[in-house]
Amino acid sequence: MPTSQQLSLNTATVKKQWNLRQAIEGCARHNIGGISPWRDILQECGASEARKMIDDNGLKVSGLCRGGMFTAQGSLTSAVLDDNKLAVDEAVTIGAQCLVMVVGGLIEGSKDLASAHAMVEEGLAKTVEYARTVNMPIAIEPLHPMYAADRACVNSLGHALDICDRIGAGVGVAVDVYHLWWDTQLEAQIKRAGKDRLLAFHVCDWLKNTNDFLLDRGMMGDGVIDIPLIRSWVEREGFTGLNEVEIFSADNWWTKDADEVLKTMVDRGKTAV
Amino acid sequence: MPTSQQLSLNTATVKKQWNLRQAIEGCARHNIGGISPWRDILQECGASEARKMIDDNGLKVSGLCRGGMFTAQGSLTSAVLDDNKLAVDEAVTIGAQCLVMVVGGLIEGSKDLASAHAMVEEGLAKTVEYARTVNMPIAIEPLHPMYAADRACVNSLGHALDICDRIGAGVGVAVDVYHLWWDTQLEAQIKRAGKDRLLAFHVCDWLKNTNDFLLDRGMMGDGVIDIPLIRSWVEREGFTGLNEVEIFSADNWWTKDADEVLKTMVDRGKTAV
Numbered sequence: 001m002p003t004s005q006q007l008s009l010n011t012a013t014v015k016k017q018w019n020l021r022q023a024i025e026g027c028a029r030h031n032i033g034g035i036s037p038w039r040d041i042l043q044e045c046g047a048s049e050a051r052k053m054i055d056d057n058g059l060k061v062s063g064l065c066r067g068g069m070f071t072a073q074g075s076l077t078s079a080v081l082d083d084n085k086l087a088v089d090e091a092v093t094i095g096a097q098c099l100v101m102v103v104g105g106l107i108e109g110s111k112d113l114a115s116a117h118a119m120v121e122e123g124l125a126k127t128v129e130y131a132r133t134v135n136m137p138i139a140i141e142p143l144h145p146m147y148a149a150d151r152a153c154v155n156s157l158g159h160a161l162d163i164c165d166r167i168g169a170g171v172g173v174a175v176d177v178y179h180l181w182w183d184t185q186l187e188a189q190i191k192r193a194g195k196d197r198l199l200a201f202h203v204c205d206w207l208k209n210t211n212d213f214l215l216d217r218g219m220m221g222d223g224v225i226d227i228p229l230i231r232s233w234v235e236r237e238g239f240t241g242l243n244e245v246e247i248f249s250a251d252n253w254w255t256k257d258a259d260e261v262l263k264t265m266v267d268r269g270k271t272a273v
Numbered sequence: 274m275p276t277s278q279q280l281s282l283n284t285a286t287v288k289k290q291w292n293l294r295q296a297i298e299g300c301a302r303h304n305i306g307g308i309s310p311w312r313d314i315l316q317e318c319g320a321s322e323a324r325k326m327i328d329d330n331g332l333k334v335s336g337l338c339r340g341g342m343f344t345a346q347g348s349l350t351s352a353v354l355d356d357n358k359l360a361v362d363e364a365v366t367i368g369a370q371c372l373v374m375v376v377g378g379l380i381e382g383s384k385d386l387a388s389a390h391a392m393v394e395e396g397l398a399k400t401v402e403y404a405r406t407v408n409m410p411i412a413i414e415p416l417h418p419m420y421a422a423d424r425a426c427v428n429s430l431g432h433a434l435d436i437c438d439r440i441g442a443g444v445g446v447a448v449d450v451y452h453l454w455w456d457t458q459l460e461a462q463i464k465r466a467g468k469d470r471l472l473a474f475h476v477c478d479w480l481k482n483t484n485d486f487l488l489d490r491g492m493m494g495d496g497v498i499d500i501p502l503i504r505s506w507v508e509r510e511g512f513t514g515l516n517e518v519e520i521f522s523a524d525n526w527w528t529k530d531a532d533e534v535l536k537t538m539v540d541r542g543k544t545a546v
Binding site: 106111112113117144145146148149150153155156158159162181182183184185206208209210213223224225226 | 432
């Protein structure tokens with residue numbers, strides 16, 4: 001089971017409690033090995049200043065959340081593409097191991113899933129083209145199918161890897177157990193991904209009585225996902241990255257003292273990840 | 274687009290308003306071609322009495338909802354298996370075209386998805402063995418992945434067909450657009466199923482701002498699913514069954530006058546199915 005040094009704090013986990021400086025200091029205080037900021041709090045802090053604090057505290061950066069949302073404006077506008085380039089640059093600035101992509105859902109007013117898939121893939125290809133020039137790996141994060149309409153129309157590791165196959169070098173996947181645990185193809189697709197394309201591993205838990213589509217994720221061990229099993233599949237391929245903890249939890253973890261959240265996260269790392 | 278005669282009313286759609294007799298009479302009044310009762314209201318009415326009413330009103334029975342829940346007691350108890358046999362018998366009594374199976378989720382207190390899969394498959398095989406003797410087709414209904422923990426651990430048409438392949442004759446699938454619309458493999462898997470295994474086709478809609486995991490399904494046309502496209506895939510394989518409308522909608526359709534619901538369903542059948 002992962003030690004605290006093998007964990008990374010996705011800042012969404014303490015989104016309501018801490019800004020980025022506090023999250024970095026919290027990770028250091030709890031001997032957590034890495035951090036993965038969201039762009040809003042990164043920008044609030046300033047990417048260069050963040051990099052300095054991250055380095056001063058000896059943290060790795062398991063990823064930057066997030067680029068993508070290619071379908072948000074109904075076409076691949078320069079605004080959408082430029083924002084993704086900016087995300088790549090920010091990821092470079094903070095020394096992130098990858099830029100995580102939540103690709104976007106259906107185009108507003110459209111039921112055409114195939115068109116959304118095509119727009120997403122074109123946006124990814126263009127972003128990867130740029131990211132290659134600055135050596136920033138792009139990680140496609142397949143989201144749970146319940147987000148297909150509004151957040152991401154890539155909902156299986158298989159689909160994400162099909163896209164990777166077509167785009168080629170510079171793109172891989174982020175495996176989040178919350179989104180993918182139910183898929184009978186998961187083990188086989190992790191094997192298909194292989195070490196080079198397994199860019200990030202995200203953990204939390206699926207609560208059996210989930211009450212909200214977005215904001216009711218569970219702490220590892222409180223739900224039904226066999227996280228150690230899925231981790232074993234990822235590590236069997238040679239993945240040696242951090243176990244990034246990303247918990248959106250409006251009514252529970254976001255209401256608690258953030259040091260308690262990090263303490264729990266470290267404890268659960270040893271027993272449930 | 275389907276005429277009213279090509280629609281079937283799943284009784285869950287008017288669950289809060291009507292008993293089975295009222296639903297049957299409602300279908301006749303709105304010239305709807307078929308009905309698909311849930312077992313609770315069927316048992317309340319009595320299966321033989323229901324059959325008589327259904328025949329008197331000239332309705333087809335597109336399915337009986339539902340057997341399954343093989344994991345509910347932690348093992349394949351005789352109670353679980355006997356209840357499934359009873360469901361088969363009830364389906365025969367009312368002349369249903371198939372018995373729909375919601376197979377059950379994880380075993381209580383377990384995170385072992387593989388064990389749940391195995392228990393489900395054994396339960397299905399045993400039920401099919403009996404159902405063959407009375408010529409009742411068994412339709413596995415893959416449910417949306419958001420139900421993997423608590424309702425059904427078969428969450429893709431591909432997985433359902435893998436099970437069908439192993440069990441052999443007497444078992445097929447129920448394709449519900451709500452559960453499967455997001456799957457990039459859907460068209461290919463419908464083709465793989467073929468006419469003989471496409472036993473039922475269920476329609477409703479996925480609302481972009483769904484607020485409840487179970488009880489916020491939309492009327493066809495109110496959501497994001499391209500239902501005519503999916504119907505075209507099913508019909509291309511030779512499916513000639515009814516378009517069964519199954520809408521769980523606590524805050525909307527269940528609060529309306531049931532005749533208005535059926536009128537809307539018939540109207541939408543012509544424009545959005």
